[in-house]
Amino acid sequence: MADRKFFAGASIKRLRRGAGMTQVALADALDISPSYLNLIERNQRPLSARLMLLLADRFDFDPRQLATDEPGGGVEGVSRRLADSMFDDLSIDRSELEDWLAMAPNTAEAFVRVFDNKFRNQGGGELEAPDSIQLVRKEIERWRNHFADLDAMAETLADELRLGTADLYGAITERLRVKHQLAIRILPESVMPDLLRRLDLHARQLQLSEMLDPASRTFQAAALLAEIEAKSEINALIAGADLQDDTAKRLYHRHLTGYFAAALIMPYARFLRACEQTGYQLSLLERRFGASFEQVAHRLTTLQRVGARGLPFFMIRIDRSGFVSKRFAGASNASLVQSLYRCPLWHVHRAFERPLEIQSQLVALEDGSNWFTLSRAVQGIGSGAGGFAAEFAIGLGVSAELASPxxxxxxxxxxxxxxxxxxxxCPACTRSQCSQRSAPPKSRTLQFDAQERGFAPYDFVTD
Known part of the structure; x- marks a missing residue:
């Protein structure tokens, strides 16, 4: 945010009103005039670094949160929409988007809403699954994937469960049996060939496949406990999201249930303390909390408790084709997560070559941001259709300026x-002379030279 003008009028207005303050009162606290604050709230003046720090101190929040509240999701959010093929003939660069968001933020927000609406079916108005996923992602990003109430409740429950035994799975099993009259039964793969879990309320059993490893068994048991004991808190979050689509509500419910389960396995304060003591050593965190690599990676994106924040990690999960099945920006605001495409030069694609090895890479993006990333391949559970075991690569990253710990x-x-x-x-990248390029950038005009040919397959007009 430091290298460009930053407008956050709508976010500042929400902060002020949430605190019950008038413009005069907030202006006095920031040592500026009410008229200047009025201009800032109307996006007619950018927010200076000094004022951003004063606001962060006054309201106790991470200033990067302002970026997630920009109209239309900010430059990155609008850019994702403009990457659609219907805009291929337009050359809209970043500076033009920044000017648009600064001068007409409400118009940009309106564009995003109209664009997102195009994914609605022509018939009854129900959303298609991909659009439902986008709605849930937007809600998760609004919270920066940190749900303080769920974390606090899970932490209290974890402490209670550990009073009797250090075996969390055994403690959860006993609590389900004694308090909720539910038993856990492990069934052979031949009995549950296509299922990992089944809740049989008639038999009062949570039935788990023998294909689940210990970390996954604990997670599934914790998820059931979440559905029962955190039901009201989860339902309140879903109601607050005001999701009109039933599919989106169910997807959000699944995310929040999994969030509570992970928070129960890796309680916030203990997990953050272990991260800081070990230098965020992933393999050690796996063993200490009995969690999988993917569970630890996801948990790292949630550490944004006020007064006790961890590093702002992002996480992405891809398959061998590069398709993204999970993406969590957390508080990182990383364009690597938001982008519709991925660069083959990023080592997350090489993770499949060395399945058990964590590959680190320092990467520099065109926007001037630098990221320290960690990538590792993980294997799914079971073979499924065709007899193939699922394989994914996890990409985890944090801003390079914060990565020294x-x-x-x-x-x-x-x-x-x-x-x-x-x-x-490639479609979003304007770096020239890249021999790995497989497609020209959408924002550039191709040019040809009959006498010369470079290493790159496409030559285009640069700024």
Whole structure:
């Protein structure tokens, strides 16, 4: 945010009204005139770094949160929509988007709403599954994937369960049996060939497949406990999201249930303390909390408790084709997560070559941001259709300027000039002379020279 004008009028107005303050009162607290604050709230003046820090101190929040509240999701959010093929003939660069958001934020928000509406079916108005997923993602991003009430409740419950035994799975099993009259039964794969879990209320059993590893068994048991004991808190979050689509509500419910389960397995204060003591050493965190690599990676994106924040990680999960099945920006505001495309030069694609190895990489993006990333392949459970076991690659990252506490970053020069130059996928990348390029950038005009041919398959007009 430091290298561009930053407008956050709507967010500041919400903060002020939420605190019950008038413009005069807030202006006095920030040592500026009410008329100047009025201009800021109307996006006619940018927010300076000094005022941003004063606001963060006054309201106790991470200033990066302002970026997630920009109209239309900010530059990155609008850029995602403009990457649609219907805009291929337009050359809209970042500076033009920044001007639009600054001068006409409500118009940008209106464009995003109209664009998103095009995914609605022509018939009864129900949303298609991909659009439902986008609605839920937007709600998760609004919370920066940190749900304080669920975390606090899970932490209290975890402490209670650990009073009797250090075996969390055994403690959850006993609580389900004694308090809720539900038993856990492990069934052979031949009995549950296509299922990982089944809740049989008639038999009062949570039936789990023998294919689940210990970490997954604990997670599924914790998820059932979440559905029962955190029901009112989860339902309140769903109601507050005001999702009109039933599919979106169910997807959000599944996310919140999984969030509580992970928070029960990795209680916030204990987990953050372990992260800081070990330098966020992933393999050690796995063993200490009995969690999988993917569960630990996801948990790292949630550490945004006021007064006790962890590093703002992002996480992405892709398959061998590069398709994204999970993406969590957390508080990172990382364009690597938001982008519709991925760069083959990012090591997350190489993770499949060495399944058990964590690969680190310092990358530099075109927008000037630098990220320290960690990638590792993970295997799904069971073989499913065709007899193939699922394989995914997890990409985890944090801003390079914050990465020095990481054990994996020890001895690494995190200076921006040392980062590998990557983009956000060929259609969105304007780096010239990249021999790996498979498609021209959508925002550039191709040019041809009959006498010369470079290493790159496409030559285009640069700024």
């Amino acid at each position: 990481l054990s994996d970053a020890r001895g690494v020069d995190l200076s921006s000039e040392n980062g590998d130059l990557i983009g956000l996928g």
